[in-house]
Amino acid sequence: xxxxxxxxxxxxARKRSLVNNKVWNSSFEKESMIRQKAKQKCxxxxxxxxxxxxxxxEDLKGVIWDGDGDKxxxxxxxxxxxxxxxWDIVKGDLLKMVDEFxxxxxxxx
Numbered sequence: 001x002x003x004x005x006x007x008x009x010x011x012x013a014r015k016r017s018l019v020n021n022k023v024w025n026s027s028f029e030k031e032s033m034i035r036q037k038a039k040q041k042c043x044x045x046x047x048x049x050x051x052x053x054x055x056x057x058e059d060l061k062g063v064i065w066d067g068d069g070d071k072x073x074x075x076x077x078x079x080x081x082x083x084x085x086x087w088d089i090v091k092g093d094l095l096k097m098v099d100e101f102x103x104x105x106x107x108x109x
Contacts (some may be wrong), residue, residue, distance in 0.1 A: 054099055057091060 043051070069081035083090060 055095065055102070057095055060095055060098060061087070061091070 064080055064083045064087075067080040069084060070079055083094065
């Protein structure tokens with residue numbers, strides 16, 4: 001009698017394991033299908049080119065002049081008023097820093 005109940009428990013555990021594996025595998029299949037759909041082209045070539053293009057000096061200047069000058073300090077301790085006042089001095093270095101950042105360079109702490 002004990003052997004039969006042990007077999008039944010083992011058999012139930014095995015069946016439960018098979019069901020869990022089927023559910024687990026089917027969820028991966030669904031996720032794989034979702035990923036394949038996500039890989040479809042979403043952007044036109046022109047949009048991709050625009051996103052990958054470098055910032056111009058005019059773009060950077062526009063952002064700085066549109067920002068609220070005294071609102072908050074940047075990570076370097078300078079606010080927009082500083083960059084506006086020293087624009088002719090810092091514009092080249094600032095453009096280089098922004099370009100390097102968007103190309104994946106690390107920003108020092």
